[in-house]
Amino acid sequence: MYRSLDPWFGIEQEYTLMKPGKVGMKPTVPLGFNADNSEPAPQGPYYTGAGFNVAIGRPVADEHYKMCMLAGVKISGINAEVMPGQWEFQIGPCRGIEMGDHLTIARYIMLRVTEKHDCVCSFDPKPAEGDWNGAGCHTNFSVTPMRVAGGYDTIIKVCEAFGKVAKEHIKEYGEGNDKRLTGKHETCDINTFKYGVANRGASIRIPREAEKSGRGYMEDRRPGANCDPYRVTNIIMKTTGECLSAETIEAGGKSHTAFVFIKPHANNEKVQALVK
Numbered sequence: 001m002y003r004s005l006d007p008w009f010g011i012e013q014e015y016t017l018m019k020p021g022k023v024g025m026k027p028t029v030p031l032g033f034n035a036d037n038s039e040p041a042p043q044g045p046y047y048t049g050a051g052f053n054v055a056i057g058r059p060v061a062d063e064h065y066k067m068c069m070l071a072g073v074k075i076s077g078i079n080a081e082v083m084p085g086q087w088e089f090q091i092g093p094c095r096g097i098e099m100g101d102h103l104t105i106a107r108y109i110m111l112r113v114t115e116k117h118d119c120v121c122s123f124d125p126k127p128a129e130g131d132w133n134g135a136g137c138h139t140n141f142s143v144t145p146m147r148v149a150g151g152y153d154t155i156i157k158v159c160e161a162f163g164k165v166a167k168e169h170i171k172e173y174g175e176g177n178d179k180r181l182t183g184k185h186e187t188c189d190i191n192t193f194k195y196g197v198a199n200r201g202a203s204i205r206i207p208r209e210a211e212k213s214g215r216g217y218m219e220d221r222r223p224g225a226n227c228d229p230y231r232v233t234n235i236i237m238k239t240t241g242e243c244l245s246a247e248t249i250e251a252g253g254k255s256h257t258a259f260v261f262i263k264p265h266a267n268n269e270k271v272q273a274l275v276k
Contacts, residue, residue, distance in 0.1 A: 002241035005143040008217070009099035009233055010076070010092030014135040014225050015110065016127040017057040017085045018120040027120045030128050032056040032084025043133065046084045055080050057119070061087045064106075064113045071109060074102045082133040082185075092140070096237075100230040125224035126179035134180030134187070135225035141236055142217035145244065151215030154244070159195040159204050159218060161243035166193040166203070169239070172231045174224030181222060188221070 018027035019037075029037045032046070049055050061078050068075040068089070076090045089110075091103045107123070114121045126134040145154040162169065170177070170190060183189035188203045195204035195218075197211045203222055210216030223232050 002143075002237055003096070005145070005237075005241065005244065007096050007233075007237050007240070008093045008142050008147075009096075009236075010090060010094070010140040010217075011099060011103055011223075011229060012088055012090050012136070012138040012140070013103060013106065014081055014086065014088045014137065016083065016122045016124065016135055016225075017060060017087070017114070018122045018127065020118065020120055027122065030083065030085040031119050032086070033128075039130070040084050042131065043082050046080055046086075047082045048079050054084075056085045057087060057117075060110075060113055060117050060119065060121075061089070063116075064089065064110050067109050067113060068106050071105065073106050073109070074098075075106060081135075083128065086127075086133070086135060097230070097233065099233050100228075103229045123226040125174055125177045125226060131185075133185040136180065136187075136221060137174070137223040137225050137227050137229070137232070139220045139223050139232055139236065140217055141220065141240075143240060143244070146217060147215055149215060152210060152213075155206060155210060155216070155218050158240050158243050159206070161239055162204060162220070163193045163195070165239055169220075169235055170222065172227070172235045173222050174227035176226070177222070177224040180224055186221075190222075 017031040019029045019031055019033070021027040021029070032040060034040055045054055058080070061080070065075060065078050074091055074094055076092060078087065078089045080086070081088050089106065091106055092099065094102055110121050124135065145151055146158070178190050181187045181190035183192070183201075186200045188194060188201055193203045195206060196202040197206045198208045199205055200221070203220070205219040205221055207216055207219070210218070220236065
């Protein structure tokens with residue numbers, strides 16, 4: 001229905017590597033916890049870290065990245081996350097429904113890879129109780145009117161539209177997400193909606209570069225790690241399309257600036273090839 005808006009998506013899939021528990025039972029101890037299952041040192045040194053006892057699980061993350069590239073999955077980067085044993089891979093940019101296709105295959109490949117490394121991949125939004133970050137599926141999104149000159153105004157308009165249907169969106173963003181969206185650990189409370197520039201504690205983060213250049217994309221930080229990407233992209237596009245349906249957007253002939261949601265350490269050559 002809204003194909004003319006040319007929606008682009010990029011999803012940051014967080015996951016937590018867990019120690020195997022009883023067969024068939026949900027694992028409860030992250031791979032990054034101590035041998036006696038006690039908690040490690042507090043969060044801080046693990047995010048994008050390197051080194052033994054810091055970047056725990058890197059062989060899994062690296063192998064997954066390589067397997068995704070071989071399979072033709074639009075993977076753009078990986079990084080260690082805030083909690084030890086927690087990682088992230090980025091999928092995209094993807095157009096429309098292919099976002100769900102590529103993320104689904106990437107998740108499957110991850111499950112296959114962990115079979116070889118004696119650990120379990122958890123997509124639970126809150127895999128460990130306590131003062132530990134949860135796991136999300138931050139969804140970066142733009143349509144043509146956001147990517148052309150003056151698109152920042154469209155970003156703000158869509159953010160306002162998201163706020164009016166915040167509860168409807170939350171219902172589509174994964175089960176158990178209430179344990180993650182507490183207002184702590186770089187989240188906005190599940191019952192609150194707010195957006196802001198470079199604000200990791202907001203529901204919607206607008207990149208500083210988008211504000212500076214007057215165009216770009218927006219990042220919905222609410223989807224949980226276990227969300228259904230088809231449902232997430234559907235409701236994002238539905239709300240955006242309805243918001244913009246009353247306007248006639250003239251973008252023909254203008255150059256469209258692609259959003260870049262990939263983190264600085266991502267494979268930039270791969271990104272460039274994807275957005276040609």
